[in-house]
Amino acid sequence: MYAEIVFNRPISPYTYRIPENMNNIQIGMRVEVDLSGSLTTGIVYRITDNCSLEDIKPIKQVIDKSPVLNDDLIKVAEWISQYYVCSLGEACWAIIPKGVKKRDVKVKHDGYSTRSKDIFELTQEQSHVLDELTRAVERSELYTYLLHGVTGSGKTEVYLRVIKRVIEMGKGAILLVPEIALTPQTVRYFEKRFGNTLAVLHSRLTKAERINEWYRIMNGEKKIVIGARSAIFAPLKRIGIIIIDEEHETSYKSDDTPRYNARSVAYYRAKMHNSVLILGSATPSIESYYLAKSKKFKLLELTTRVLNQNLPKTKISDLRKVRGRKFISNQLYRAIETRLKNNEQVILFLNRRGYSPFVFCENCGYVMKCKNCDISMTYHRNKKKLICHYCGYTVDPPELCPNCGSEKISFSGFGTERIEDLLNNLFPGAVIVRMDTDTLKRRKSLSEILNAFAKRQIDILIGTQIVTKGLHFPNVTLVGVLNADIALNFPDFRAAERTFDLITQVAGRAGRGEKGGEVIIQTYNPSHYAIQTAKSHDYLTFFIQEIKYRQALNYPPFCRIVRLVFRGKKQKKLFETACIAIDIIKEKAKNKVVILGPSVCPLSRIKQNYRVHVIVKTDGIAGINSVLFELNSKVKRVSGVYMEIDIDPISML
Ligand SMILES: [Zn+2]
Ligand SMILES: [Zn+2]
Numbered sequence: 001m002y003a004e005i006v007f008n009r010p011i012s013p014y015t016y017r018i019p020e021n022m023n024n025i026q027i028g029m030r031v032e033v034d035l036s037g038s039l040t041t042g043i044v045y046r047i048t049d050n051c052s053l054e055d056i057k058p059i060k061q062v063i064d065k066s067p068v069l070n071d072d073l074i075k076v077a078e079w080i081s082q083y084y085v086c087s088l089g090e091a092c093w094a095i096i097p098k099g100v101k102k103r104d105v106k107v108k109h110d111g112y113s114t115r116s117k118d119i120f121e122l123t124q125e126q127s128h129v130l131d132e133l134t135r136a137v138e139r140s141e142l143y144t145y146l147l148h149g150v151t152g153s154g155k156t157e158v159y160l161r162v163i164k165r166v167i168e169m170g171k172g173a174i175l176l177v178p179e180i181a182l183t184p185q186t187v188r189y190f191e192k193r194f195g196n197t198l199a200v201l202h203s204r205l206t207k208a209e210r211i212n213e214w215y216r217i218m219n220g221e222k223k224i225v226i227g228a229r230s231a232i233f234a235p236l237k238r239i240g241i242i243i244i245d246e247e248h249e250t251s252y253k254s255d256d257t258p259r260y261n262a263r264s265v266a267y268y269r270a271k272m273h274n275s276v277l278i279l280g281s282a283t284p285s286i287e288s289y290y291l292a293k294s295k296k297f298k299l300l301e302l303t304t305r306v307l308n309q310n311l312p313k314t315k316i317s318d319l320r321k322v323r324g325r326k327f328i329s330n331q332l333y334r335a336i337e338t339r340l341k342n343n344e345q346v347i348l349f350l351n352r353r354g355y356s357p358f359v360f361c362e363n364c365g366y367v368m369k370c371k372n373c374d375i376s377m378t379y380h381r382n383k384k385k386l387i388c389h390y391c392g393y394t395v396d397p398p399e400l401c402p403n404c405g406s407e408k409i410s411f412s413g414f415g416t417e418r419i420e421d422l423l424n425n426l427f428p429g430a431v432i433v434r435m436d437t438d439t440l441k442r443r444k445s446l447s448e449i450l451n452a453f454a455k456r457q458i459d460i461l462i463g464t465q466i467v468t469k470g471l472h473f474p475n476v477t478l479v480g481v482l483n484a485d486i487a488l489n490f491p492d493f494r495a496a497e498r499t500f501d502l503i504t505q506v507a508g509r510a511g512r513g514e515k516g517g518e519v520i521i522q523t524y525n526p527s528h529y530a531i532q533t534a535k536s537h538d539y540l541t542f543f544i545q546e547i548k549y550r551q552a553l554n555y556p557p558f559c560r561i562v563r564l565v566f567r568g569k570k571q572k573k574l575f576e577t578a579c580i581a582i583d584i585i586k587e588k589a590k591n592k593v594v595i596l597g598p599s600v601c602p603l604s605r606i607k608q609n610y611r612v613h614v615i616v617k618t619d620g621i622a623g624i625n626s627v628l629f630e631l632n633s634k635v636k637r638v639s640g641v642y643m644e645i646d647i648d649p650i651s652m653l
Contacts, residue, residue, distance in 0.1 A: 006089035028067030099207030149302030151508025171240030201227030312517035474513025
């Protein structure tokens, strides 16, 4: 007997002999074999009786007692490998959990608690949506829904009830959320309703816990899976429904090979299982909403908040007119003051951590940049260091300008650390806590901060993206967006969409109780359509503007994009290789593509590697991925150049 083994490398499967004493070996098990002289883990992909090759090496050892991949997931791996242009082994490794099952490990849960009512009366809209989804589930056919519900419209309750129906039918359900730690309320709510049949795939699970949950899902003990991106691979036997909450979130896209999007994998799995797929969001991605508008997806809407809450009143502070204190307008200052007086809580959002994002010499204009990346260094005052946010390179801040020797070093701009500092001076009596990746690493866990916030022990919570997602605190009556322009100024065709999403999501944290809420957006671009439409909670108007622009410039959803990023130490060689790649694509794909570039990436150098990219626009990926496979094998032979293939990229930086 022989086995074809795949590896977590950009190579094809290799054949090995199965020794007599290993005849219990099965497809989907991990094994150890000799791969070019070193002991390497592989996965059994096929088993055959005969082999025409000679001198075949034996499998050294079997790792798993039972397969870690079933047939269903092997098909998913094959699809990923084809669509995202990677080896089958690389696709398998994206799917399987790390770790090996040794003994049973119980999973402990934690989280913060808020009081909430357990049984809700559904609104009329919720009932209507639930009826539609329940009927779809009962038909056992592929249906894709886009559930567009404003923040606080009670999507979770709908999810919960339709999943209940799926379980009654003897099938399983997957619910994807962007980040488990940020949705403890949802998780607790599901735990209460579904108890032991629920598997929560937390990023903080140990390897052993994770693999144990994996096998419990595989053997049917667990029927409902909640998790972030990789939970889309949960080995459920029969899937009745897949729900992707906050479907617009960029965290559903993997940034390592294979660069898969859980949304696309979900569609593939739903099709295989004849199940229902729900994409839910208050700010659907332009692509999904376009598909809904063109009737490829069915659009369901929740236009009102539950419990008759109103959406928060939103105001714009024009930073061009602000004198003096640039980081906080008088309007926002007074609004915070009022909240503190009334014992209400405030969330302030700034998507930039550190103290000062820009350190330069006032005499000659020299900017402190990372020596490895073409990125300006951020000053972190707590650590008294300049840090590169891309590679982590750290240096002491200079006392004299390295260029001209001047002492006039300026620390300009505002990060969350500086805002925390300034707010402490402005509101000395208030309890102010910063929540970003720096403080979460150092001081407190996320759940500790959220617990304290829920107990009203914190007056002002200031943070990065973390504060925009999912939080539900009824006593928060004011949300401030300190600088709405940061996302807007990114050199990326989705900059307006990101800005609209961020503002809408963070604004959604305000007014989730009886007292109502207010949002203040600070910006230098008050008339920009992304900011204007976010102010009026008007997704549709935003979509209409944005889709015109996408069409005019031929960007998704009007085409598909493949982005090739070439990185290496010598920029000239990158350009040469990129040009060879372009020639191959032009020759093979003929008229089916439009090619932009090669050009230097907006992030031109990271970790000492230069970066050059080529953007390929095409009508369909299926038409060109065979070309990309060929390209891959050619470029692989060019030394000193590494090529990333990104299908449907979400970042153009
Ligand atoms: Zn200088
Ligand atoms: Zn760097």
